[in-house]
Amino acid sequence: MHSPESSSSISIRDAQPADAAAVASIYNETIRMRDATMVLEPVSIDQMAERIATLDDRESLLVLEEDARVQGWGIVKFYSDRPGYNRACETSLFLRRSEIGRGLGSRLQEALLEAARQAEFHHVLVRIWAANASSIAMHAKFGFTIVGTQNEVGFVDGNWVDVTIMQCLLD
Template identity: 25%
Template sequence: MLEEEYETRRVLPRHLRKPEPGESPFEYSLRDARPQDLPDVREIYNHYVANSTVTFDEDAMTLKEWKDKFAYLHKLGMPFIVAESSTGQILGYALVTPWKQKRAYRFTVENSIYLGAASTGKGLGPVLMQELIDRSKAAGLKEMIAVIADKGAEASIKMHENFGFTEIGRMGRVGYKFERWLGTVLMQKSLK
Protein backbone atom coordinates (compact mmCIF):
# COMPACT_ATOMS: atom_id res chain seq x y z
CA MET A 1 0.00 0.00 0.00
CA LEU A 2 2.82 2.41 0.76
CA GLU A 3 4.35 1.75 -2.65
CA GLU A 4 1.08 2.79 -4.28
CA GLU A 5 1.08 6.03 -2.33
CA TYR A 6 4.59 6.86 -3.53
CA GLU A 7 3.65 6.18 -7.14
CA THR A 8 1.29 9.18 -7.11
CA ARG A 9 3.32 12.17 -8.24
CA ARG A 10 2.57 15.82 -7.74
CA VAL A 11 2.19 17.84 -10.89
CA LEU A 12 3.89 21.22 -10.87
CA PRO A 13 2.06 24.25 -12.21
CA ARG A 14 2.73 24.84 -15.92
CA HIS A 15 4.99 27.85 -15.31
CA LEU A 16 7.28 25.77 -13.06
CA ARG A 17 7.55 22.73 -15.37
CA LYS A 18 10.15 22.21 -18.04
CA PRO A 19 8.72 22.83 -21.51
CA GLU A 20 7.22 19.80 -23.24
CA PRO A 21 8.96 18.69 -26.44
CA GLY A 22 7.85 21.02 -29.21
CA GLU A 23 6.69 23.69 -26.73
CA SER A 24 8.68 26.86 -27.09
CA PRO A 25 10.06 28.07 -23.76
CA PHE A 26 9.11 31.49 -22.49
CA GLU A 27 12.39 32.78 -21.10
CA TYR A 28 12.68 35.68 -18.68
CA SER A 29 14.29 36.72 -15.45
CA LEU A 30 12.92 38.74 -12.55
CA ARG A 31 14.78 41.67 -11.05
CA ASP A 32 14.32 44.97 -9.27
CA ALA A 33 12.95 47.71 -11.50
CA ARG A 34 15.43 50.39 -12.55
CA PRO A 35 14.82 53.95 -13.71
CA GLN A 36 15.68 52.99 -17.31
CA ASP A 37 12.76 50.46 -17.23
CA LEU A 38 10.18 53.18 -16.68
CA PRO A 39 9.46 54.00 -20.35
CA ASP A 40 8.57 50.32 -20.91
CA VAL A 41 6.58 50.15 -17.66
CA ARG A 42 4.70 53.28 -18.72
CA GLU A 43 3.94 51.77 -22.14
CA ILE A 44 2.59 48.56 -20.60
CA TYR A 45 0.43 50.43 -18.10
CA ASN A 46 -0.87 52.99 -20.57
CA HIS A 47 -2.04 50.17 -22.86
CA TYR A 48 -4.42 49.11 -20.06
CA VAL A 49 -5.46 52.71 -19.39
CA ALA A 50 -6.50 53.13 -23.03
CA ASN A 51 -7.96 49.69 -23.67
CA SER A 52 -9.40 48.15 -20.53
CA THR A 53 -11.19 48.64 -17.26
CA VAL A 54 -8.63 46.76 -15.16
CA THR A 55 -7.37 50.20 -14.15
CA PHE A 56 -9.74 53.04 -13.46
CA ASP A 57 -7.17 55.57 -14.68
CA GLU A 58 -8.52 57.37 -17.72
CA ASP A 59 -5.45 59.45 -18.55
CA ALA A 60 -2.15 57.96 -19.63
CA MET A 61 0.61 58.31 -17.04
CA THR A 62 3.58 60.42 -18.04
CA LEU A 63 7.18 59.39 -17.67
CA LYS A 64 7.59 62.07 -14.98
CA GLU A 65 4.71 60.54 -13.00
CA TRP A 66 6.36 57.12 -13.24
CA LYS A 67 9.71 58.56 -12.15
CA ASP A 68 8.05 60.19 -9.13
CA LYS A 69 6.26 56.95 -8.25
CA PHE A 70 9.48 54.95 -8.63
CA ALA A 71 11.39 57.35 -6.36
CA TYR A 72 8.61 57.29 -3.75
CA LEU A 73 8.41 53.47 -3.68
CA HIS A 74 12.20 53.19 -3.59
CA LYS A 75 12.36 55.60 -0.64
CA LEU A 76 9.79 53.48 1.23
CA GLY A 77 11.58 50.21 0.40
CA MET A 78 8.53 48.84 -1.41
CA PRO A 79 9.05 45.99 -3.89
CA PHE A 80 8.90 46.97 -7.57
CA ILE A 81 10.02 44.20 -9.91
CA VAL A 82 10.12 43.59 -13.65
CA ALA A 83 10.20 40.48 -15.79
CA GLU A 84 12.81 40.85 -18.51
CA SER A 85 13.28 38.70 -21.60
CA SER A 86 16.67 37.33 -22.59
CA THR A 87 16.86 40.14 -25.16
CA GLY A 88 16.26 42.86 -22.52
CA GLN A 89 12.58 43.52 -23.27
CA ILE A 90 10.39 44.30 -20.25
CA LEU A 91 7.56 41.73 -20.35
CA GLY A 92 5.66 42.88 -17.28
CA TYR A 93 6.00 44.34 -13.82
CA ALA A 94 4.68 44.03 -10.28
CA LEU A 95 4.74 46.48 -7.41
CA VAL A 96 3.12 47.34 -4.13
CA THR A 97 2.06 50.77 -2.93
CA PRO A 98 0.96 51.93 0.50
CA TRP A 99 -2.71 51.10 1.07
CA LYS A 100 -3.38 54.45 2.74
CA GLN A 101 -1.22 57.42 3.72
CA LYS A 102 -1.98 57.31 7.46
CA ARG A 103 0.94 55.91 9.46
CA ALA A 104 -1.15 53.18 11.08
CA TYR A 105 -1.51 51.54 7.67
CA ARG A 106 2.27 51.31 7.13
CA PHE A 107 2.34 47.48 7.05
CA THR A 108 -0.51 47.16 4.53
CA VAL A 109 0.01 47.48 0.78
CA GLU A 110 -1.96 47.26 -2.44
CA ASN A 111 -0.54 45.12 -5.22
CA SER A 112 -0.41 45.76 -8.97
CA ILE A 113 0.69 43.38 -11.71
CA TYR A 114 0.62 44.30 -15.39
CA LEU A 115 1.87 42.27 -18.36
CA GLY A 116 2.78 43.33 -21.85
CA ALA A 117 0.19 42.15 -24.37
CA ALA A 118 2.51 39.49 -25.82
CA SER A 119 3.24 38.09 -22.33
CA THR A 120 -0.29 37.28 -21.22
CA GLY A 121 -1.50 33.69 -20.91
CA LYS A 122 2.00 32.25 -20.46
CA GLY A 123 2.11 31.88 -16.68
CA LEU A 124 4.08 35.05 -16.00
CA GLY A 125 1.39 36.67 -13.83
CA PRO A 126 1.56 33.99 -11.11
CA VAL A 127 5.38 34.06 -11.14
CA LEU A 128 5.35 37.83 -10.61
CA MET A 129 2.71 37.44 -7.87
CA GLN A 130 4.80 34.89 -5.95
CA GLU A 131 7.91 37.05 -6.21
CA LEU A 132 5.95 40.11 -5.09
CA ILE A 133 4.56 38.25 -2.08
CA ASP A 134 8.01 36.92 -1.15
CA ARG A 135 9.65 40.34 -1.44
CA SER A 136 6.83 42.01 0.46
CA LYS A 137 7.26 39.55 3.33
CA ALA A 138 11.01 40.15 3.30
CA ALA A 139 10.33 43.91 3.49
CA GLY A 140 8.34 43.37 6.70
CA LEU A 141 4.94 44.03 5.18
CA LYS A 142 2.03 42.18 6.80
CA GLU A 143 -1.13 42.58 4.70
CA MET A 144 -1.67 42.76 0.95
CA ILE A 145 -4.82 44.19 -0.58
CA ALA A 146 -6.01 43.77 -4.16
CA VAL A 147 -8.55 46.17 -5.63
CA ILE A 148 -9.87 44.51 -8.78
CA ALA A 149 -12.47 45.68 -11.29
CA ASP A 150 -15.69 43.70 -10.97
CA LYS A 151 -16.02 43.34 -14.75
CA GLY A 152 -13.38 42.16 -17.18
CA ALA A 153 -10.84 41.04 -14.57
CA GLU A 154 -12.01 37.51 -13.84
CA ALA A 155 -8.53 36.09 -14.48
CA SER A 156 -7.05 38.46 -11.91
CA ILE A 157 -9.65 37.48 -9.31
CA LYS A 158 -8.95 33.78 -9.96
CA MET A 159 -5.18 34.28 -9.70
CA HIS A 160 -5.55 36.11 -6.39
CA GLU A 161 -7.78 33.32 -5.07
CA ASN A 162 -5.12 30.79 -6.12
CA PHE A 163 -2.62 32.68 -3.95
CA GLY A 164 -4.85 32.61 -0.88
CA PHE A 165 -6.45 36.04 -1.17
CA THR A 166 -10.00 36.12 0.15
CA GLU A 167 -12.75 38.45 -0.88
CA ILE A 168 -13.38 40.98 1.87
CA GLY A 169 -15.92 43.17 0.13
CA ARG A 170 -17.31 44.77 -2.97
CA MET A 171 -18.03 48.33 -3.89
CA GLY A 172 -20.51 48.92 -6.67
CA ARG A 173 -20.61 51.78 -9.12
CA VAL A 174 -17.53 53.56 -7.76
CA GLY A 175 -15.84 54.11 -11.12
CA TYR A 176 -17.06 55.40 -14.46
CA LYS A 177 -15.01 54.57 -17.54
CA PHE A 178 -15.83 53.99 -21.20
CA GLU A 179 -19.38 55.28 -20.65
CA ARG A 180 -20.27 52.67 -18.02
CA TRP A 181 -20.29 52.25 -14.26
CA LEU A 182 -17.82 49.85 -12.66
CA GLY A 183 -17.38 48.40 -9.23
CA THR A 184 -14.49 46.80 -7.39
CA VAL A 185 -13.79 43.53 -5.64
CA LEU A 186 -11.57 43.88 -2.57
CA MET A 187 -9.35 40.93 -1.69
CA GLN A 188 -6.83 40.50 1.12
CA LYS A 189 -3.97 38.18 2.05
CA SER A 190 -2.02 38.06 5.29
CA LEU A 191 1.72 37.77 4.68
CA LYS A 192 2.70 35.40 7.46
Protein backbone atom coordinates in the same frame (compact mmCIF):
# COMPACT_ATOMS: atom_id res chain seq x y z
CA MET B 1 -1.83 31.52 -25.67
CA HIS B 2 1.67 30.14 -25.42
CA SER B 3 3.82 29.10 -22.49
CA PRO B 4 7.27 30.53 -21.85
CA GLU B 5 9.68 28.67 -24.14
CA SER B 6 11.85 26.26 -22.20
CA SER B 7 14.90 28.05 -23.60
CA SER B 8 13.66 31.53 -22.65
CA SER B 9 15.23 33.32 -19.74
CA ILE B 10 12.90 35.00 -17.25
CA SER B 11 14.07 37.25 -14.44
CA ILE B 12 12.39 39.60 -12.02
CA ARG B 13 14.21 42.55 -10.52
CA ASP B 14 13.69 46.01 -9.05
CA ALA B 15 12.91 48.55 -11.76
CA GLN B 16 15.46 51.22 -12.56
CA PRO B 17 14.58 54.67 -13.95
CA ALA B 18 15.79 53.33 -17.33
CA ASP B 19 12.86 50.88 -17.31
CA ALA B 20 10.35 53.75 -17.23
CA ALA B 21 9.63 53.62 -20.98
CA ALA B 22 8.71 49.93 -20.89
CA VAL B 23 6.73 50.33 -17.67
CA ALA B 24 4.79 53.28 -19.10
CA SER B 25 4.11 51.50 -22.37
CA ILE B 26 2.72 48.41 -20.59
CA TYR B 27 0.61 50.55 -18.27
CA ASN B 28 -0.70 52.66 -21.15
CA GLU B 29 -1.83 49.52 -22.92
CA THR B 30 -3.94 48.62 -19.87
CA ILE B 31 -5.18 52.21 -19.49
CA ARG B 32 -6.43 52.08 -23.09
CA MET B 33 -8.18 48.73 -22.50
CA ARG B 34 -10.41 50.20 -19.77
CA ASP B 35 -10.54 46.94 -17.84
CA ALA B 36 -8.08 47.05 -14.96
CA THR B 37 -7.20 50.55 -13.75
CA MET B 38 -9.01 53.73 -12.80
CA VAL B 39 -6.13 55.76 -14.23
CA LEU B 40 -7.68 57.02 -17.45
CA GLU B 41 -5.06 59.28 -19.01
CA PRO B 42 -1.84 57.88 -20.49
CA VAL B 43 1.18 58.14 -18.21
CA SER B 44 4.46 59.60 -19.42
CA ILE B 45 7.90 58.06 -19.21
CA ASP B 46 8.94 60.88 -16.87
CA GLN B 47 6.05 60.16 -14.52
CA MET B 48 7.01 56.51 -14.29
CA ALA B 49 10.71 57.34 -13.86
CA GLU B 50 9.75 59.62 -10.98
CA ARG B 51 7.53 56.90 -9.47
CA ILE B 52 10.46 54.47 -9.60
CA ALA B 53 12.90 57.00 -8.16
CA THR B 54 10.67 58.05 -5.28
CA LEU B 55 9.61 54.67 -3.89
CA ASP B 56 9.79 54.30 -0.15
CA ASP B 57 12.36 51.78 1.13
CA ARG B 58 9.51 49.35 1.94
CA GLU B 59 7.86 49.74 -1.48
CA SER B 60 8.90 47.82 -4.61
CA LEU B 61 8.30 48.25 -8.30
CA LEU B 62 9.40 45.03 -9.97
CA VAL B 63 9.85 44.31 -13.66
CA LEU B 64 9.67 40.89 -15.27
CA GLU B 65 12.09 40.44 -18.14
CA GLU B 66 12.02 37.64 -20.65
CA ASP B 67 15.02 37.42 -22.91
CA ALA B 68 16.01 40.96 -21.85
CA ARG B 69 12.62 42.44 -22.78
CA VAL B 70 10.38 43.85 -20.03
CA GLN B 71 7.07 42.00 -20.37
CA GLY B 72 5.37 43.12 -17.19
CA TRP B 73 5.65 45.03 -13.97
CA GLY B 74 4.07 45.09 -10.55
CA ILE B 75 4.12 47.23 -7.47
CA VAL B 76 3.98 46.84 -3.69
CA LYS B 77 2.95 50.13 -2.16
CA PHE B 78 1.59 51.38 1.13
CA TYR B 79 -2.15 50.91 1.57
CA SER B 80 -2.31 54.20 3.45
CA ASP B 81 0.12 56.80 4.77
CA ARG B 82 -1.60 56.71 8.19
CA PRO B 83 0.78 55.11 10.73
CA GLY B 84 -1.72 52.58 12.02
CA TYR B 85 -1.77 50.98 8.56
CA ASN B 86 2.02 50.50 8.45
CA ARG B 87 1.76 46.70 8.08
CA ALA B 88 -0.74 46.89 5.19
CA CYS B 89 0.18 47.18 1.53
CA GLU B 90 -1.55 47.18 -1.83
CA THR B 91 -0.28 45.38 -4.91
CA SER B 92 -1.01 45.53 -8.62
CA LEU B 93 0.57 44.05 -11.72
CA PHE B 94 0.33 44.45 -15.47
CA LEU B 95 1.61 42.38 -18.38
CA ARG B 96 1.91 43.21 -22.04
CA ARG B 97 -1.40 42.02 -23.46
CA SER B 98 0.40 39.73 -25.91
CA GLU B 99 1.87 37.87 -22.93
CA ILE B 100 -1.15 37.15 -20.73
CA GLY B 101 -2.12 33.59 -19.87
CA ARG B 102 1.44 32.22 -20.05
CA GLY B 103 2.17 32.04 -16.33
CA LEU B 104 4.17 35.27 -16.23
CA GLY B 105 1.62 36.96 -13.95
CA SER B 106 2.03 34.14 -11.44
CA ARG B 107 5.81 34.56 -11.51
CA LEU B 108 5.47 38.27 -10.85
CA GLN B 109 2.83 37.79 -8.15
CA GLU B 110 5.11 35.38 -6.31
CA ALA B 111 7.91 37.97 -6.36
CA LEU B 112 5.57 40.75 -5.21
CA LEU B 113 4.42 38.70 -2.23
CA GLU B 114 8.03 37.91 -1.34
CA ALA B 115 8.90 41.63 -1.55
CA ALA B 116 5.91 42.41 0.68
CA ARG B 117 7.08 39.79 3.20
CA GLN B 118 10.63 41.16 3.17
CA ALA B 119 9.25 44.64 3.88
CA GLU B 120 7.33 43.19 6.84
CA PHE B 121 3.89 43.85 5.46
CA HIS B 122 1.24 41.57 6.91
CA HIS B 123 -1.95 42.47 5.04
CA VAL B 124 -1.92 42.63 1.23
CA LEU B 125 -4.88 44.20 -0.51
CA VAL B 126 -5.73 44.28 -4.19
CA ARG B 127 -8.56 46.13 -5.95
CA ILE B 128 -9.74 44.35 -9.08
CA TRP B 129 -12.40 45.31 -11.61
CA ALA B 130 -15.18 42.84 -10.75
CA ALA B 131 -15.40 41.71 -14.39
CA ASN B 132 -11.66 40.87 -14.45
CA ALA B 133 -12.11 37.12 -13.92
CA SER B 134 -8.53 36.18 -14.75
CA SER B 135 -7.06 38.57 -12.17
CA ILE B 136 -9.53 37.40 -9.50
CA ALA B 137 -8.65 33.76 -10.31
CA MET B 138 -4.93 34.47 -10.28
CA HIS B 139 -5.09 36.18 -6.89
CA ALA B 140 -7.26 33.38 -5.46
CA LYS B 141 -4.57 30.93 -6.56
CA PHE B 142 -2.16 32.84 -4.29
CA GLY B 143 -4.46 32.66 -1.25
CA PHE B 144 -6.26 35.98 -1.66
CA THR B 145 -9.87 35.93 -0.51
CA ILE B 146 -12.68 38.24 -1.53
CA VAL B 147 -13.54 40.90 1.06
CA GLY B 148 -16.43 42.18 -0.99
CA THR B 149 -17.39 44.12 -4.08
CA GLN B 150 -17.89 47.86 -4.16
CA ASN B 151 -20.79 48.38 -6.52
CA GLU B 152 -20.60 51.27 -8.95
CA VAL B 153 -17.59 52.79 -7.20
CA GLY B 154 -15.95 53.58 -10.53
CA PHE B 155 -17.36 55.70 -13.35
CA VAL B 156 -15.45 55.26 -16.58
CA ASP B 157 -16.47 56.61 -19.97
CA GLY B 158 -20.05 56.93 -18.80
CA ASN B 159 -20.24 53.43 -17.29
CA TRP B 160 -20.36 52.35 -13.67
CA VAL B 161 -17.60 49.96 -12.64
CA ASP B 162 -17.78 47.47 -9.74
CA VAL B 163 -14.53 46.77 -7.94
CA THR B 164 -13.75 43.61 -5.97
CA ILE B 165 -11.45 43.92 -2.97
CA MET B 166 -9.28 40.89 -2.19
CA GLN B 167 -6.96 40.40 0.78
CA CYS B 168 -4.15 38.06 1.72
CA LEU B 169 -2.53 37.78 5.15
CA LEU B 170 1.20 37.02 5.18
CA ASP B 171 2.86 35.02 7.97
